[in-house]
Amino acid sequence: MSKKRNSPVALIFGFILLAIVGGLVYVYSSNLFERQPPKITLDKEIEWNLKEPIKVQISDDSGLRFIRATLSDGEKSVVLDTKEMKTPEKNVDLNLTFPKTGFGANKKVFELSVEAVDASKWNFFAGNEVRAKAIIKVDTKRPELSVIGSSYKIMKGGVASVIFRAQDDNMKSLYIETNFGKKFYPTPFHKEGYYISLVAWPSHIENFSASVVAIDRAGNISKAHLPYFLQDRKYKNSTINLEDKFLDGKIADLISEVAPERSSMSKLEKFKYINEDLRKGNEAIILKTTSNVPTESISSFVFKPFYPLRNGKVVASFGDHRFYEYDKKPVSESYHLGLDLASNAQSGMQTSNDGVVVFAKENGIYGNNIIVSHGLGIYSLYGHCSSYLVKEGDSVKAGDFLAKTGLTGLALGDHLHFGMYVQGVDVRPEEWMDESWLKDNIFSIIESAKKIIDR
Numbered sequence: 001m002s003k004k005r006n007s008p009v010a011l012i013f014g015f016i017l018l019a020i021v022g023g024l025v026y027v028y029s030s031n032l033f034e035r036q037p038p039k040i041t042l043d044k045e046i047e048w049n050l051k052e053p054i055k056v057q058i059s060d061d062s063g064l065r066f067i068r069a070t071l072s073d074g075e076k077s078v079v080l081d082t083k084e085m086k087t088p089e090k091n092v093d094l095n096l097t098f099p100k101t102g103f104g105a106n107k108k109v110f111e112l113s114v115e116a117v118d119a120s121k122w123n124f125f126a127g128n129e130v131r132a133k134a135i136i137k138v139d140t141k142r143p144e145l146s147v148i149g150s151s152y153k154i155m156k157g158g159v160a161s162v163i164f165r166a167q168d169d170n171m172k173s174l175y176i177e178t179n180f181g182k183k184f185y186p187t188p189f190h191k192e193g194y195y196i197s198l199v200a201w202p203s204h205i206e207n208f209s210a211s212v213v214a215i216d217r218a219g220n221i222s223k224a225h226l227p228y229f230l231q232d233r234k235y236k237n238s239t240i241n242l243e244d245k246f247l248d249g250k251i252a253d254l255i256s257e258v259a260p261e262r263s264s265m266s267k268l269e270k271f272k273y274i275n276e277d278l279r280k281g282n283e284a285i286i287l288k289t290t291s292n293v294p295t296e297s298i299s300s301f302v303f304k305p306f307y308p309l310r311n312g313k314v315v316a317s318f319g320d321h322r323f324y325e326y327d328k329k330p331v332s333e334s335y336h337l338g339l340d341l342a343s344n345a346q347s348g349m350q351t352s353n354d355g356v357v358v359f360a361k362e363n364g365i366y367g368n369n370i371i372v373s374h375g376l377g378i379y380s381l382y383g384h385c386s387s388y389l390v391k392e393g394d395s396v397k398a399g400d401f402l403a404k405t406g407l408t409g410l411a412l413g414d415h416l417h418f419g420m421y422v423q424g425v426d427v428r429p430e431e432w433m434d435e436s437w438l439k440d441n442i443f444s445i446i447e448s449a450k451k452i453i454d455r
């Protein structure tokens with residue numbers, strides 16, 4: 001019996017089947033036939049001021065072959081942009097502008113439709129198609145902005161207040177910009193649409209200017225300049241001779257406490273490290289802790305002049321620029337950001353106003369350091385404490401004792417380093433200890449603004 005041979009027909013059929021399966025596998029796995037539609041980056045809802053173009057990003061791995069952007073008011077449609085690419089492009093950015101003709105001037109709401117087709121051979125060589133839509137709300141109206149009341153003047157190193165009205169259906173951000181890059185943020189005041197803010201002029205910045213800025217979601221901007229009378233003030237420059245007793249005593253002790261790995265440094269290097277690097281870190285912590293502004297609306301503000309240390313004698317003033325020398329050669333420099341008050345050793349120090357203890361721990365040159373938040377972005381700071389009478393998170397009442405004076409941190413004698421901060425900026429403590437300053441710059445501004453608002 002001869003062996004049965006495969007028939008030629010079956011063989012040919014087998015080859016054809018293999019070719020079809022192979023072809024299908026190729027089509028499925030090949031990039032040429034990819035099934036991924038293009039990606040369109042477009043927000044679902046856009047507020048448009050008609051000035052800035054609407055930006056749309058379209059991308060596709062196999063390349064884009066066709067795109068079209070159409071704006072429609074429900075009755076009429078206008079093509080804003082259309083492109084057909086001879087060579088497929090992976091990324092296309094559209095900058096859509098409003099058409100000069102085609103729509104009535106009173107139309108405020110539109111639908112934007114963006115279509116894109118890629119260069120894939122899928123869909124019988126037609127490619128993958130995608131369409132993205134966005135609701136466009138035209139808003140060309142700038143926020144309403146008007147100043148209701150403000151301090152008459154601001155002193156270099158000091159603070160001023162402003163109360164203003166800002167209104168927009170689509171308000172996005174509201175702040176006070178300054179010539180030195182710092183933004184101050186307002187607190188809602190009394191009635192909807194009204195705000196209060198304090199602004200500060202840092203003691204080492206030569207000039208000051210500030211404007212309230214209101215920006216809506218369509219990008220319309222309003223600005224109101226704050227016309228404070230600028231009162232210059234000279235701060236003291238002092239040269240301090242570094243003595244061996246201080247370098248070998250306090251500075252060596254502080255290094256072994258805060259940076260024992262640096263004990264092999266020379267005594268001047270140690271001083272430079274403490275007065276510059278350590279100070280910088282400590283002040284960054286204070287900046288972070290004192291930058292918060294409450295966002296709950298306020299209608300009044302009760303504040304007493306600060307009197308943190310009974311019979312405290314001023315031993316160093318705010319804003320001093322200190323230059324340190326050793327053997328008549330300059331070593332380092334720093335600014336003194338508070339008022340030093342001294343009384344008997346380990347005297348109790350008090351807060352004169354209600355608040356919340358937001359910081360109560362060791363902080364380098366400030367030693368045992370307490371910071372109390374009083375609202376409106378106002379903070380009081382107490383340094384070099386010997387012991388704490390409160391802890392972080394405590395609510396304190398005017399008159400409460402916070403701590404006892406001491407000489408922890410960079411302090412030679414027992415004293416209180418008292419600092420005042422407004423939204424992270426160190427300011428003249430003297431203003432906050434002065435009843436008539438408080439009246440002229442805060443209380444009377446609030447009272448007369450309320451009369452205007454309630455009218």
Ligand SMILES: [Zn+2]
Pocket residue numbers: 316336338339340416417418
């Ligand atoms: Zn001090």
